Amino acid sequence: MICKKCGTEFEGNFCSKCGEKATTKCKKCGAEYIGDFCTNCGTKNIQPKKLLGFRSNKAWKKVLSIIYLVFTGLAILGSVTSIASMSDFVTTLSMIISMLVPYIFLSNFKFRKKIPLFNKYNAGMSALGLFCVYIAIAIIFSILNPANFCEHKWVEKENVKPTCTEQGHIKSHCDLCDTDNTEYIDKLEHTFEIVEDTAEKTVKKCSVCGETTTDKKQVEKENSTTDKNSNENTTTESKVEKHKHKYSKSTCDKPETCSCGEVKGEPLGHTTDCGICSRCDKEFRKQSPVTILDWCHNIDYVGGVEWNFRIRNNTDKQIKYVTLKWSCYNAVGDQVYDSIGWDPYVSVKFTGPLNAHATTDTKRNMTKFYNNTVSTYKMNKIVVEYMDGTTEEVTQYHDNIIG
Numbered sequence: 001m002i003c004k005k006c007g008t009e010f011e012g013n014f015c016s017k018c019g020e021k022a023t024t025k026c027k028k029c030g031a032e033y034i035g036d037f038c039t040n041c042g043t044k045n046i047q048p049k050k051l052l053g054f055r056s057n058k059a060w061k062k063v064l065s066i067i068y069l070v071f072t073g074l075a076i077l078g079s080v081t082s083i084a085s086m087s088d089f090v091t092t093l094s095m096i097i098s099m100l101v102p103y104i105f106l107s108n109f110k111f112r113k114k115i116p117l118f119n120k121y122n123a124g125m126s127a128l129g130l131f132c133v134y135i136a137i138a139i140i141f142s143i144l145n146p147a148n149f150c151e152h153k154w155v156e157k158e159n160v161k162p163t164c165t166e167q168g169h170i171k172s173h174c175d176l177c178d179t180d181n182t183e184y185i186d187k188l189e190h191t192f193e194i195v196e197d198t199a200e201k202t203v204k205k206c207s208v209c210g211e212t213t214t215d216k217k218q219v220e221k222e223n224s225t226t227d228k229n230s231n232e233n234t235t236t237e238s239k240v241e242k243h244k245h246k247y248s249k250s251t252c253d254k255p256e257t258c259s260c261g262e263v264k265g266e267p268l269g270h271t272t273d274c275g276i277c278s279r280c281d282k283e284f285r286k287q288s289p290v291t292i293l294d295w296c297h298n299i300d301y302v303g304g305v306e307w308n309f310r311i312r313n314n315t316d317k318q319i320k321y322v323t324l325k326w327s328c329y330n331a332v333g334d335q336v337y338d339s340i341g342w343d344p345y346v347s348v349k350f351t352g353p354l355n356a357h358a359t360t361d362t363k364r365n366m367t368k369f370y371n372n373t374v375s376t377y378k379m380n381k382i383v384v385e386y387m388d389g390t391t392e393e394v395t396q397y398h399d400n401i402i403g
Contacts, residue, residue, distance in 0.1 A: 052106045072099045086146040087178035094141040101133055150177035153344060161281060164190045165209045175335070175344065191280060192248060197259040202246055208281075215246050252280045275397045288398035289315050289384045290322055294362065295402060303339065303372040311350055312359040312403065318387040319354040323347070325381040330373040339370045345380065353387060 025032050031040035053065025076099070079092040105118050106126060113119045117129030154172035162168030168185035190211060196203035202215045247256035247264055252271075256264040270277040274286045293310040300306060305328070313319050325347050330336050337344050346368045354360060379402065382394035394401055 050108045052103050055108055069103075075099065085175070085178045090141060090144055090146060094137060098134065098137055101130065101137070105129060105133065146177040150174060150179065152177070152179065152181070154181060161276065162186060162188050162278075163208060163281075164188045164206060164211075188279065188281070189249075191251060194248060194259060202259055204248060217244070217246065252277060252282070275395060283397065285397050285399055287314055288382075288394050288401045289313070289392050290319070290382065290394070291400050291403040292324070292379070292382075293359065293403040297374065297377070299372050299374065300367070303370050304367040305346075305369040305371065305374050307346070307348070307366045307368060308362055310360050310362050311354065313354045313357055314400070315386075316356045318356060319352045319384055320387045321352060321385040322350040322354070323381070323383040323385075324350070324379070326377050326379045328369060328371065328374045328377045331375040333376075336371050336373055343369075346377075 026038040026041060026043055028043045029038065029041045031038060051065065053061045053068075076092075076096050079095060083089050083092055105112065105115065115129070117125045117132070120126075152174040153176060154174055156170060157173050158169075158171040160168045160170075162185045164187060167187055170183045170185070172181045172183075173179070174181070188208075190206040191208055192204040192213065193207050194202060195205045195212075200217055202217065203212060204215070205212045243260060245258040245260070245262055245264075247258050247262075250256045250265060250268050252268050255267050258264075268279060270282065270284065271279055272284060274284055276283055291312045291314060293312055295307075295309040297308070298306045311322055325345050327345050328336050335344060348366060348368060350360070350363070382401070383391060384394070385391045
């Protein structure tokens with residue numbers, strides 16, 4: 001109730017600030033009375049449930065409340081229309097609840113009298129109550145974060161190779177929960193080459209970053225005398241320089257080598273025969289163990305995607321299994337998902353045996369995906385398992401993967 005004299009909001013029959021008696025004019029008979037029922041005709045006094053900003057009937061408060069409501073409505077509309085993942089949905093829901101909290105807990109609703117802190121109708125207690133509510137919302141939605149429950153399916157977005165001066169990194173993104181992940185790769189060792197070699201020093205320079213180092217050589221002097229059995233008393237001193245080997249570090253292709261041509265040990269060798277060597281950053285490519293031939297698709301009347309292809313064995317070994325995994329895209333290049341299982345990939349496992357240099361018959365009508373917007377597709381993974389128990393995975397550094 002609002003005091004007619006000082007404007008203070010209070011409960012009961014008397015204003016808690018000025019002591020003014022709380023009288024109500026009956027809307028039916030016009031008599032003034034105290035309490036919830038008219039003492040003249042018995043009509044019940046129904047107090048309207050006023051929203052925050054409309055409780056005191058002050059114009060400036062109403063204007064601020066309306067502006068906030070309009071802003072909240074526009075923000076909610078914009079957030080709802082931009083939801084693209086479960087993470088976006090949880091974030092939008094927490095934002096909506098947070099923006100509506102003041103109207104839920106500070107408006108004159110009956111349930112407010114039953115909520116601790118807010119039932120005091122005191123500014124300090126209400127502020128403390130709002131603080132507790134926002135803390136609770138933050139804790140609840142941090143627990144409900146989809147990233148806590150998602151079985152991430154990472155898609156590589158950026159791959160920066162390490163050098164001898166900077167770390168490398170691989171950035172990936174999970175489309176299911178809209179989470180990013182970064183893996184860092186340690187810096188490589190310098191690749192030094194001799195650029196100057198004199199009697200006093202050896203200068204080496206890194207062929208990648210240009211850093212130079214200088215190794216100073218030590219020269220020992222050896223004294224020699226004439227034969228002790230000779231009758232001459234004079235001695236002569238000769239200076240003989242002794243060479244001490246200073247070996248450069250071994251590389252993938254070269255062993256440790258001294259400036260005099262002496263070598264020690266063996267070259268380190270490259271870290272891979274297909275891919276990027278982690279020591280010298282040299283790229284190596286080779287023939288893919290299998291080639292996928294005549295890869296195409298058809299969409300049936302219920303939206304099922306029927307896949308057709310053949311597999312050719314490019315190796316001298318007999319193949320036991322070939323596991324294929326690819327993703328699908330619509331006409332504008334966006335990745336699409338299976339409309340039944342919501343799986344972002346198509347997985348097929350071919351069972352052999354497939355003899356060396358042989359080709360399978362056409363695999364037809366393999367319905368493994370339901371989405372009638374499929375236009376293009378990209379192979380993500382091929383794993384070959386041979387009859388001898390060894391396996392080989394096809395990477396981006398293999399040639400002749402799709403025929």
